[in-house]
Structures are given as C-alpha cells and as structure tokens.
Amino acid sequence: AQKITQTQPGMFVQEKEAVTLDCTYDTSDQSYGLFWYKQPSSGEMIFLIYQGSYDEQNATEGRYSLNFQKARKSANLVISASQLGDSAMYFCAMSPANAGGTSYGKLTFGQGTILTVHP
C-alpha cells in the first residue's frame, strides 16, 4: 500500500518570496512516480511537476522545483517568486510503476495544503 502525507494544512507566503510545501510518502515499491498538482477554487486539478524514483536530478518546471530526498522518502515542492495566482490547494501524489497489471494508473493523493499568497 502507498501513503502520502502532507503535514501542512495551510501555508502563507508573501508575494515574490519562495515557499516549500512538504510531502512525505511511504511505499514498498522500488519504482514509482511522484506528482504535484494544483487545484484552484475552480476545482480543476492542474499538473505541475513529476519526479521518477530513479531520476537522480531534482525535477524543475519553471518556478516549480521538486526537492526529492529518496532516503527520507520526501518530495517537497518549492515555488519560487510566489505570485497571487499561486493561491490554491496543492496535492502531492504518487503512483507505482505498472507491475503485472495490478497498479493501473493508481494515483494516491495526500490531504493537500492550502497556499495563500499575500500581496
């Protein structure tokens, strides 16, 4: 079984500053993927960034970077230069690699962190 833990129910950050959203995971799988999604108040889940368990480099996508520490089983999201439009719920998720058809697309989500960006 997989489990995602996001310990920060809410975070506040000043505009233009950086913020780190925490995510720890638990899995017995050797190969897996880690994802971050953003959910604005409109409801749509927006894919932000992906990290594979065998990737040696931390993933980056524009202002988003993933601080992946495999030994600690953590995959924190770093948002640099926060903008007002970054205010949303952020979800960390993971999925195992397909192993014999038993784990089809099975994204496991954390509880989410509400980020509020102050002007």
Add this chain to the structure above:
Amino acid sequence: ETGVTQTPRHLVMGMTNKKSLKCEQHLGHNAMYWYKQSAKKPLELMFVYSLEERVENNSVPSRFSPECPNSSHLFLHLHTLQPEDSALYLCASSQDASGAYNEQFFGPGTRLTVL
C-alpha cells in the same frame, strides 16, 4: 478544445433520480479515470479504463456505473444516490495506464449535490 472537459459542471439530484456525468478528452490518450473528491478527504480513485476496458474498480458501490464507449469518452451513470455521495467528481486521462511515468490530466470536475 481544452484537454479534458466535463459536463455538467454542477448537478443537483434527488436520491431517486438517475443522471449521468460525461467526460471527454481531446489529448489522444488511452486511459481514463474517475475520481471522487469529498470535503476534507484525499481524492479517491473510483475507476480506471485502459483502451476502453475497465481495469480497476476500487470497491465502488453499484449505484455508480461507469461506461467507456471509446477512448475519448467516459461516462458515470448515477442512480439512487445517497447524500454522502455529494462531492466533486473529477475525470482524468493519461497516455496509458502505466502509472508511474504518465501524468494524468484532469477535467474541471462536476460538483454533485444529492438531496
């Protein structure tokens, strides 16, 4: 057309009604998913379809009945729902259902209220 669309965006229904949620993806993907998002709970995977075949059914009550007539369309048929089924229902698609290496793209969701 945007990647994944869902209709209706909002739905209010009584417990004896029958309704359907529709999802359409314009990304050429082969896998589609239904998720349920209740207040203060993580997203729950309900169903997975790969190449129009259901490959995952996460112990979902039979009052939810999915249908995937082709790789671009996914329906969720609802009947005799309970108030606790009120939630945001999200549809997603991915290139295939191999899990770890395919990001899923989500639609805007249908906000369902069961009276």
